[in-house]
Amino acid sequence: MLRETNPAVLRKIIPIEVDYNAYDLNIDPQTLDRLxxxxxxxFNVVASVKFNESLNDAIQINFLGTKKIVKLALGIEKLKSFVHVSTLYSNCNRQDIDEKIYDHILSYNELIPVAKVIQHLKDDVNAEQFLFQNLPxxxxxxxxxxxxxxYHQTFFMPSGIFRPGVVISNYKDFPGYxxxxNGPTGVVVWTVRGYIHxxxxxxxxxxxxxPVDYCINALIATxxxxxxxxxxxxxxCSNIPIYNHMFNENNLxxxxxxxxxxxxxxEPLQxxxxxxxxxIVSSKIMFKILNFTYHTIPAFIMDILAFMIGKKMIYRRAYAKTEKILIIMSFFGLREWNFGNRNIQMLLEKTKKFSYQRGSFDFDMRKINWTEYFRNFIPGIKRYYFKENAGSVKRIAAYYHWLKRIHVxxxxxxxxxxxxKILNILLAILGRNFVKYCVK
Incomplete structure (x- = not known):
């Protein structure tokens, strides 16, 4: 898109080869001097967002990766701002989450040695509970x-922590991009396609x-x-600022x-x-029943059909994986948090004086028109992620309408x-009572 609208901007982007397994990122000396x-x-956005990432890999990427970026930033001579991008859910083991750092039973220096001990203990539930402290x-x-x-290593740097919510597709420019x-978007996509019910x-x-553009706008303003x-x-001697970018108002x-x-x-998906x-059920027992009825049984049938026509039987395995993902995500779907956002509110007030730029850096979630947003949600996924041919929209829409008729x-x-069936049961009960009455 930028290649078409503003190709000169791309020349400002200089990719740098790094090795996150290396202690110093293995950046060549000339490039390091330039940095x-x-x-x-x-902006430190290094992260693995997999909820089921192994503990070792998650530490390597999310924790040690951050440590290496901090070390790199400490050597930057003209540094004006260092923003660590975290998540609203970094303290989701508590219901009220303010713009502050919360204590853990361990210090950050103790994470790796304790994690190594726990990995040696393997399936020790008590040890894992000690480490995770109800984090999911x-x-x-x-x-x-x-x-x-x-928080501890960048105190004397111009640094801060930015906590976004669940980032989804674009709202304004390139709607739906x-x-x-991942996450809720993936659940929606596979529900729209008829795989998840x-x-x-x-x-x-x-x-x-x-929306990702509101997230980026807030990140730049931060x-x-x-x-x-x-x-x-x-x-x-104030603490480094933390920004919880979320509002209770207009929160779907x-x-x-x-x-x-x-x-x-x-513009339905192919x-x-x-x-x-x-x-959407909040009972685990009901979820298991419905999952078996609407996912496991159809997967079994589809695997039989696949076997009969000589194709791989993949559906039961795929649905077993889907069930695990839905259960992992349920921690966030079953709970609600209260986020303090004083710093974000103050930042919104500060940016009002830049009225001529306000449209370009709007991040007030309370003003989003979700009806307008979702008109472009599925079409955006179709166009930008799956890159489906726009010319076949009428044919696919007709097919999807046919699926709707079958469903109804x-x-x-x-x-x-x-x-x-219920009527027959009622009639049977009433019939027995009538016979008893006649006998009397």
Whole structure:
């Protein structure tokens, strides 16, 4: 896109080869000198966002990767701002999360030795509980400790920590643009395509979604704010600032999210096997029942059909993996947090004076028109991620409408059969009572 609209900008981007397994990132001396002498702003976005990442890999990427970037930034002569990008969920073992660092039973220096001991102990539940302290996975754990590292090692730098919510596709420029289908986006995509019909979560909980362009706007504004306040922070010996970029207002709930998705069905996705239909349940037992009914049984049938036509039987394995992902994500779908955002609120007030730039750096989530956003959500995924041919929209839309008719037919048929069964049971009960009455 930039190649077409502003190709000159791309010449400003200079990729650098690094080795994150190396202690010093293995950057060649000439490039390192240039980084130390020319760079002014550092955004540390190094992270593995896999919830099921192994503990060792998560530490290597999220914790040690951050440590190496901090070491690099400490040598930058003209540094104006260092922003560590964390996550709103780095302290999700507590309900109220303010813009502060929270204590853990371990210091950040103790993470690696304790993790090594736990890995030797292997399946020791008590040892894992000691380390994780109710944090749900290796991602949130290592993000938590990365924050503590940044907090303690960058005090005398112009530094800060930025905590975004669940980042989803673009809102304003290039509406719907995304380069991944992780997290909730992935669940939506596979639900739209008819593969997922049961989600483990609570329809009443806030989803904490954030368009990526609003996230980037806030990130840039945060870097400016860190620089502006640096001298005052040193003078008053204040802690490094932390920015929770989320608002309780205009924060979609999971049910609202799923209900808005069909607004983009004027450009449906290809390769759908069923129409968009879903259950969101907060009971684990009910989830297991529905998952078996709507996922496991169809997967078994599809594997049989695949075997009969000589193809690989992949569906049961795929659905088993899907079930694990849905259960892992349920920690966030079943809970709700209260985020303090005083620094973000103050930053919004500060940026009002730049009224001529306000449109370019808007990050006030309360102003998002979610109806407008979701009109481009599925079309954006279709266009930018799957790169599906726009010329076949009418044909795919007709096919998806056909799937809808089949779905509605099956739904009402199921309602009819269930109601008939219930009616027969009631008649049987009433009939027995009538016979008893006549005998009397």
């Amino acid at each position: 130390h002498g020319e760079v002014q702003i550092v 996975n290796t991602y949130t754990l290592t993000k938590h400790f990365a924050e503590k590292l940044v 995304t380069d991944n289908v 049961c989600i483990y979560g609570d329809v009443t909980k806030r989803a904490n979604l954030m 870097a400016w704010d860190i620089h502006e306040n640096y001298q005052e922070r040193l003078r008053t 709930k999971w049910k609202e999210l799923m209900d808005l998705v069909p607004l983009g069905f004027h 390769k759908s096997i069923w129409y968009y239909s879903y259950f 037919t099956f739904k009402y048929l199921a309602y009819f059969l269930c109601s008939r």
